[in-house]
Amino acid sequence: MLPTPDLSHLTKEDFIRVYEPAEDTFILLDGLENDAVELQNLDPKICLEIGSGSGCVSAFVGKLLGSSRCLYLTTDINPYASKCTVSTGKQNAVPIESITASLDSPLALRLRRNVDLLIFNPPYVPTSSEEADAAQESRGIGGSWAGGTDGMEITGLFLNNLPNLLSTNGRFYLVGVAVNNISAIHQNLRGLRLDGKVILHRRAGREHLYVMKFMRILTP
Amino acid sequence: MVRLITHNLLACHVKGCTTNNFPLVFQDAQVEIHEAEFNEDFIRGFMPKIEWKALVDSARQLGDTSLPEEQPEMADDDFLKTLHHVLLEMHIEEGAMVCQNCGHVYPISNGIPNMLLAEHEIG
Numbered sequence: 001m002l003p004t005p006d007l008s009h010l011t012k013e014d015f016i017r018v019y020e021p022a023e024d025t026f027i028l029l030d031g032l033e034n035d036a037v038e039l040q041n042l043d044p045k046i047c048l049e050i051g052s053g054s055g056c057v058s059a060f061v062g063k064l065l066g067s068s069r070c071l072y073l074t075t076d077i078n079p080y081a082s083k084c085t086v087s088t089g090k091q092n093a094v095p096i097e098s099i100t101a102s103l104d105s106p107l108a109l110r111l112r113r114n115v116d117l118l119i120f121n122p123p124y125v126p127t128s129s130e131e132a133d134a135a136q137e138s139r140g141i142g143g144s145w146a147g148g149t150d151g152m153e154i155t156g157l158f159l160n161n162l163p164n165l166l167s168t169n170g171r172f173y174l175v176g177v178a179v180n181n182i183s184a185i186h187q188n189l190r191g192l193r194l195d196g197k198v199i200l201h202r203r204a205g206r207e208h209l210y211v212m213k214f215m216r217i218l219t220p
Numbered sequence: 221m222v223r224l225i226t227h228n229l230l231a232c233h234v235k236g237c238t239t240n241n242f243p244l245v246f247q248d249a250q251v252e253i254h255e256a257e258f259n260e261d262f263i264r265g266f267m268p269k270i271e272w273k274a275l276v277d278s279a280r281q282l283g284d285t286s287l288p289e290e291q292p293e294m295a296d297d298d299f300l301k302t303l304h305h306v307l308l309e310m311h312i313e314e315g316a317m318v319c320q321n322c323g324h325v326y327p328i329s330n331g332i333p334n335m336l337l338a339e340h341e342i343g
Contacts, residue, residue: 045265068259071225071266075335082332086221095256095308097226101335102342106326109231109242114269139336 002033005059005092010084017080019053019144023204028121028175029060031200031211035171036064042169044116049074050103050158053081053144055088055096057119062094070117075101077136077143102136103158104165115165120158121175124151151180159185163192163216171215172196178208185212193217221331222317224282225266225307228275230326230335232319235343243274244317244326246281256308263300263307267291270307279306 007021032039044065049058052074062072074085074096082100089096104111123132125145132148147154155174166172172194176182186196196214203209232241272291279287286302295303317326317333324341327334 043261043265045262045269066259068257069262071262073226073229077336079332079334079336083330086330086332095221097221097223099226099230099333099335102337105233105337105342106230106333106335108233110229110271137339 002060002063004029005056005063005088007054007056007088007091009087009091010054014054014084017141018078018084019081019141021054021056023202023207024121024175024209025056027200027202027204027209027211028057028119028173031173031213032057032061032064032119034199035213039117039171040065042116042171044070046071046073046111046115047117047119048104048107048111048115048165050118050120051122051144052076052085052096052098055085055098057121058085058096059088059092059094061117061119062089062096063092067094072096073099073107075099075103075107077102078139078141081144104161108161108164112164113167116167116170118162118166118170118172120155120173122155122158123147124155124175124177124180126151126179129153151177155180155185159188159192162189163194166194166216168216168218171213174212174214176210176212178210182210182212189214222312222328222333223308224275224278224310227278227312227317228271230317230333232322232324233335233343234319234322234324234337234341237319237322237324240321241319243271243278245320246278246312247316247318247325249282249312249315249328251282252311252313253309254311256304258301258304260300263304264295266307267295267303275306279310282310282312284310
């Protein structure tokens with residue numbers, strides 16, 4: 001079993017400003033690790049994580065696949081998270097290219113059908129739309145969880161870009177909770193010609209957490 | 221980190237800015253060289269994804285003239301090591317990237333590019 005990345009360089013003060021890895025992070029790490037052989041065989045050249053926060057997930061993927069085998073790109077709307085992502089990469093000897101940005105916005109043009117491994121642990125907690133908008137606008141820690149209606153407003157924005165980003169054999173890993181309506185997410189993505197399944201499901205306190213994996217539906 | 225490999229993937233995304241919005245031009249760039257592990261398979265695999273002219277022009281802007289105008293069809297070891305250096309070992313720590321079309325300035329601080337836009341600039 002691959003250990004969780006070393007986060008000992010981050011302090012309590014850091015975790016006031018950036019999301020501290022919790023059950024949703026760990027289920028995603030477990031899902032990725034279960035797919036280790038598949039991902040190593042996929043041999044991705046570009047891995048993109050949206051909303052990297054502390055940098056824990058991309059550092060983990062770097063350990064899983066090899067730090068020089070792939071370009072690890074991350075975005076986060078919170079500039080403080082971008083800094084933590086870089087330092088977590090350094091702490092774990094994985095060079096992470098951390099970019100302060102909303103979703104994939106500055107990368108969308110050039111990464112068209114080039115992302116081999118795409119990862120998003122989105123803000124999935126249901127809030128009012130106003131709260132989700134304000135959280136994104138404030139560039140702070142609230143943006144890591146406030147998800148608007150059904151916890152799906154930020155995820156929904158991103159899912160529409162998804163078919164443009166993913167490479168032919170690319171994999172997309174998404175974290176969700178039951179209230180996000182997991183079957184509706186699958187149905188929505190099927191409409192965008194992506195096929196998916198739940199690869200892990202776990203209950204953590206009040207949350208029913210899911211890790212989903214999606215791929216393009218390839219027509220011969 | 222802003223290395224040239226990442227710079228080669230970033231475009232201006234201001235609302236309505238859709239032509240000549242790539243590559244972004246460096247301004248007052250402070251470059252540091254940090255050694256990175258050479259991985260031949262990665263460099264070979266990444267080559268088709270590179271916008272070659274943008275990479276050559278940007279490297280030259282930073283004072284590195286080691287890359288040829290045209291991407292060679294046969295990549296030998298020397299070439300791959302040169303490309304590795306340009307893509308992965310030149311770190312732009314401070315400065316900015318400017319859109320040649322709309323003039324938007326994206327600052328780089330502590331090696332991190334800030335690509336956020338104001339509300340009215342978002343498409």
